[in-house]
Amino acid sequence: MTLDLQLRPRLVSRALLVRFVSIAGSAIGFFLPLSVVPLFAKQAGSEAGAGFATVALLLATVAAELVTPRLVARVGYRWALAAGLVLLGVPTLVLTFSDDIRVIIAVSVVRGIGYAIAVVAGGAVTALLIPADRRGEGLALVGIVGGIPSLLALPAGVWAAAHWGYAPVFVVTTVATLLALLSVPGLPRHSLSASSAKEEGVLAGLRNPVLTRPATLFAVSAAAVGVLVTFLPLAAADQPAWVAASALLAQPAAATAARWVAGRIGDRHGPAWLLVPGLLLAAAGMAGLAFTGTPTAVIGGAFVFGAGFGALQNATLSLMYARVPAGGESAVSAIWNAAYDLGMAAGALGAGLVIGSAGYPATFALTAVAILPALLLARRDRRP
Numbered sequence: 001m002t003l004d005l006q007l008r009p010r011l012v013s014r015a016l017l018v019r020f021v022s023i024a025g026s027a028i029g030f031f032l033p034l035s036v037v038p039l040f041a042k043q044a045g046s047e048a049g050a051g052f053a054t055v056a057l058l059l060a061t062v063a064a065e066l067v068t069p070r071l072v073a074r075v076g077y078r079w080a081l082a083a084g085l086v087l088l089g090v091p092t093l094v095l096t097f098s099d100d101i102r103v104i105i106a107v108s109v110v111r112g113i114g115y116a117i118a119v120v121a122g123g124a125v126t127a128l129l130i131p132a133d134r135r136g137e138g139l140a141l142v143g144i145v146g147g148i149p150s151l152l153a154l155p156a157g158v159w160a161a162a163h164w165g166y167a168p169v170f171v172v173t174t175v176a177t178l179l180a181l182l183s184v185p186g187l188p189r190h191s192l193s194a195s196s197a198k199e200e201g202v203l204a205g206l207r208n209p210v211l212t213r214p215a216t217l218f219a220v221s222a223a224a225v226g227v228l229v230t231f232l233p234l235a236a237a238d239q240p241a242w243v244a245a246s247a248l249l250a251q252p253a254a255a256t257a258a259r260w261v262a263g264r265i266g267d268r269h270g271p272a273w274l275l276v277p278g279l280l281l282a283a284a285g286m287a288g289l290a291f292t293g294t295p296t297a298v299i300g301g302a303f304v305f306g307a308g309f310g311a312l313q314n315a316t317l318s319l320m321y322a323r324v325p326a327g328g329e330s331a332v333s334a335i336w337n338a339a340y341d342l343g344m345a346a347g348a349l350g351a352g353l354v355i356g357s358a359g360y361p362a363t364f365a366l367t368a369v370a371i372l373p374a375l376l377l378a379r380r381d382r383r384p
Contacts, residue, residue, distance in 0.1 A: 009131035011138055016129045018186035019122070022081060023146045025180025026118040029088045030111075031153040033173050036161045037095070037108065044099035052101070053108045058345055060112030065338045066202050068120040069330040077330075080121035082184045087114025089177025092170045116337070123333035125187055127321050136271055136318045140263030143313065147256045151249075205331040210323045213377055214316035215339040217275060220374045221282050221312045222343025223350070225251075227367045228289065228305065230348040235292045235360035243295045247302035254303045258310030266318050274315035275378035279371055281308025286368035290361040 037053050072080045091110045094103060130138030161169050205211045228251060236244040262274050281304055288301025320332045347367070355363045 009134060011131065011134050011141070013129060015186070015188055016126070016138075018183050019126055019129060020142075020145045021183035022085065022118070022122055022180045022187075023126075023142060024149045025177050025183075026085060026088060026115065026122065027146045027149040028153045029085070029092075029118075029173050029177035029180075030115045031150045032157040032176070033092060033169055034154060034157065036157045036166060036169050037104065039158070039161060040095065040099065040166050041101060041104050044101065044104070053104050056105045057108040057112040057115075058341055060109040061116045062338050062341045062345075064113040064116030065120050065334045065341070068117050069124075069202055069334050071117065072121050072124060072330045076189065077121050077125040078184050078187050078189065080117055081125070081187070082181055084114045084117030084119075084121060085177045085180050085184075087111065088118055089114070089174040092173045095170045096167045119337050120330055120333045123337065124330035127329040127333070128188070132322075134267055135321060136263035136266035136314055137260075138263070139317055139321075140260040140314055143259040143310075144256055147252060147259075151252050151256075202331050202334050205324070205328070205335050208323075211320050211332065211335060213380065214275070214319045215335050217279070217374050217378055218312055218316040218336065219339040219343035219346075220371055221279070221309050222340045223347030224282055224286055224305065224367050224371060225309060226344035226347030226349075227351040227363065228286070228302065229344075231351055231355060231360060231363065232289065232298070232302070235289075235364070236298055239293075239295055239298070243298055247289075247299045250299050250303040251306035251309075254306030255310030255313065258307040259314045262311040262314040263318070266315055271315040271318040271322075274311045276375060278308045278311035278315060279374055279378055281305070282312065283368045283371040284308070286364055286371065290364040290368070292361050292364070 034057075037057075041053050068080065071083075075083075088111055091107045091114075094107050126139075126142055127135075130142075157169050160172075229248065232247055233244045236247070262271070262278075266274055285301045285303070285305025285308060288297050288304060291297035291301070317332075317336050320336055321329065324332055351363050351367065354366070358366065
């Protein structure tokens with residue numbers, strides 16, 4: 001046992017600690033104003049604008065994620081990450097002196113592009129900083145570092161806007177992202193040649209089944225997240241306020257813990273073996289949410305779903321990184337993040353189309369059933 005511990009490579013290096021700074025900065029920059037911008041648009045007199053701002057942010061993020069690997073190949077990880085942080089944070093200052101809906105949407109588009117660049121370029125360099133045989137554990141640690149600021153920043157932004165106004169939220173968003181820039185020079189100078197980027201680019205990755213299968217599995221679970229975060233507060237509206245709040249806290253908390261456990265298991269036994277248990281937990285959790293009149297079922301369902309989702313987050317990303325040669329990290333990061341965003345959007349949109357006629361309990365139950373066919377895909381993927 002002692003010899004095994006001595007032979008295992010060190011997980012947290014100085015470079016990874018430096019990278020944690022930009023992970024936290026981009027998480028705060030994205031999540032702090034995420035729910036505040038729609039409120040800002042609504043108080044400016046545009047109810048539709050509140051939705052348009054979020055849609056614009058999401059669409060810009062996905063579009064930019066798919067082209068960021070080319071940017072990384074041209075300018076390198078550090079310059080790309082720096083550009084992403086600037087585009088994520090600085091435009092938010094514009095909202096301190098304009099509430100025109102066209103300005104709000106334009107700012108959302110630029111912020112979406114910035115966030116996409118930051119997470120794809122940053123995710124690729126993160127993969128290079130984690131020892132290959134401790135990748136699952138390392139990605140879990142990175143998920144915790146990014147997950148805690150995200151978990152705190154989202155409600156903190158709404159609270160701060162209600163007590164101090166919108167401007168302080170927008171200013172803090174800019175400051176947090178710009179401060180994270182100070183850490184970028186401490187990252188390694190990894191870069192790709194143009195030929196390598198073309199060979200291991202996003203389009204090549206999308207034609208590669210060993211990458212698209214885990215990405216599809218993750219997108220299925222992300223679609224369920226879209227249903228949960230969008231409609232659970234509405235479904236529990238007749239329950240005490242703490243029910244929805246507790247469920248929305250239980251889900252990401254369980255996901256964060258599960259990512260850590262899944263990482264340690266995956267490093268020892270292979271991440272592919274976590275796909276089926278992750279999907280089963282996700283389906284069981286969504287089925288529990290169907291009992292919307294029972295607080296324990298709602299909170300417990302959110303917790304079980306979060307555990308399954310966290311396992312799938314770690315397992316799918318670990319698998320995808322393990323299946324590309326050096327130079328393919330940014331393509332993996334782009335495809336995985338796009339699967340996350342598109343999955344969430346598809347889930348929210350699809351549920352929105354049926355919820356009026358089916359109702360909340362049936363919609364949650366249907367979401368659980370919709371996860372199950374992915375088990376067939378997962379069974380084909382049981383290899384490192």
